[in-house]
Amino acid sequence: MEEITLHGSRILVGERAGNLSRYLPRGRVIAITNPVVRACHAALLAPYETIEMGDGEAHKTLETVDRLAGELVARGADRDTFILGVGGGIACDVAGFVASIFMRGCPFGFVPTTLLAQVDASVGGKNGVNYRGFKNMLGVFAQPRVVLCDPGLLRTLDPRVYAAGFAEIVKAAMIADASLFEYLERHAGEAARQDAGVLERVVSVSIKIKAAIVAADERERGARRLLNLGHTFAHAIEKCSRLSHGEAVSVGLCMASRLSVRLGLMSEAERERVTGLLAALSLPARVEVPLPELFAATRADKKKSGDRLHVILPVGIGRSEARVLPFAELERLFTGLNGEV
Ligand SMILES: NC(=O)c1ccc[n+]([C@@H]2O[C@H](COP(=O)([O-])OP(=O)(O)OC[C@H]3O[C@@H](n4cnc5c(N)ncnc54)[C@H](O)[C@@H]3O)[C@@H](O)[C@H]2O)c1
Numbered sequence: 001m002e003e004i005t006l007h008g009s010r011i012l013v014g015e016r017a018g019n020l021s022r023y024l025p026r027g028r029v030i031a032i033t034n035p036v037v038r039a040c041h042a043a044l045l046a047p048y049e050t051i052e053m054g055d056g057e058a059h060k061t062l063e064t065v066d067r068l069a070g071e072l073v074a075r076g077a078d079r080d081t082f083i084l085g086v087g088g089g090i091a092c093d094v095a096g097f098v099a100s101i102f103m104r105g106c107p108f109g110f111v112p113t114t115l116l117a118q119v120d121a122s123v124g125g126k127n128g129v130n131y132r133g134f135k136n137m138l139g140v141f142a143q144p145r146v147v148l149c150d151p152g153l154l155r156t157l158d159p160r161v162y163a164a165g166f167a168e169i170v171k172a173a174m175i176a177d178a179s180l181f182e183y184l185e186r187h188a189g190e191a192a193r194q195d196a197g198v199l200e201r202v203v204s205v206s207i208k209i210k211a212a213i214v215a216a217d218e219r220e221r222g223a224r225r226l227l228n229l230g231h232t233f234a235h236a237i238e239k240c241s242r243l244s245h246g247e248a249v250s251v252g253l254c255m256a257s258r259l260s261v262r263l264g265l266m267s268e269a270e271r272e273r274v275t276g277l278l279a280a281l282s283l284p285a286r287v288e289v290p291l292p293e294l295f296a297a298t299r300a301d302k303k304k305s306g307d308r309l310h311v312i313l314p315v316g317i318g319r320s321e322a323r324v325l326p327f328a329e330l331e332r333l334f335t336g337l338n339g340e341v
């Protein structure tokens, strides 16, 4: 077990979910989860009062927040109630948001139950919901008191959902850690089979990368933007396809890499290593969406500023940087970006 600290959050990697109560306050705890997670991990949730929300991105909305807040009021929750988000990135993002605004903020924590939520969504203090078709448009920065990451909870995941988490791990490696990238290349098979040692190591290294970036720039004024590598495209892909967030990030990383090759920031051999590693982890390199549609969705992304796009691009493997591209130039560069031949 390893403990990582970030702005008052205790992030416990490799701790067993059975020990959860040791890290929670003595007072009232209300868990927020969904029926799928509750069915898979009934014993974990049994000791706590539990409120359910719907499963899936379609439920990451203000309507869900409204219903959960209503439920908290009905149950007489107050500012000392500890809210525990248990589930994937969606349950954690929504639970953290509700906790942060309920009576101007209750203490909260997470037990992330997907790989993506363990390495990314539950760490860093961004909580929120989608709004009018825009991803994560409404939200707050607020740090959970505790995040318990038990790799054992991932055994019940659908293999496709499990694999999606590796997109954020590969992203972290591409941003800041060439040795993590190489480690994944050597151990992709064991990682895919949920080998406990490999999994715990990549989860903890990824969380440390994210925690170091967030510690330096909690409110995303500078360095934290690097964590959006692949995401400008991913958010567009999520709008235009049925890919999950992690799968869209995988395609987004491939698109950003192709763009970097074109701009001379990355070699073709390095780009092939990126697509090769993602493929070894069962992740997609391209998506069946017509380019004009993808381009239009990218234009509509909230990170646009006027006629220019802020995009994070990989520089070799293990480093990335922010660039601003005029849309006219991006449109020209976009040709072939989704792997078309
Ligand atoms: N806050 C952040 O910094 C941040 C970072 C990255 C991603 N996100 C957000 O995270 C969301 C994606 O999260 P996700 O990929 O975890 O999706 P998700 O929360 O939808 O979980 C995927 C599916 O797995 C199910 N599930 C969860 N745990 C399970 C378990 N242990 N066993 C069986 N089934 C289980 C869920 O019910 C769901 O059906 C997106 O909305 C994304 O925007 C947020």
Ligand SMILES: [Zn+2]
Binding pocket: 120, 168, 231, 245, 249
């Ligand atoms: Zn993401």
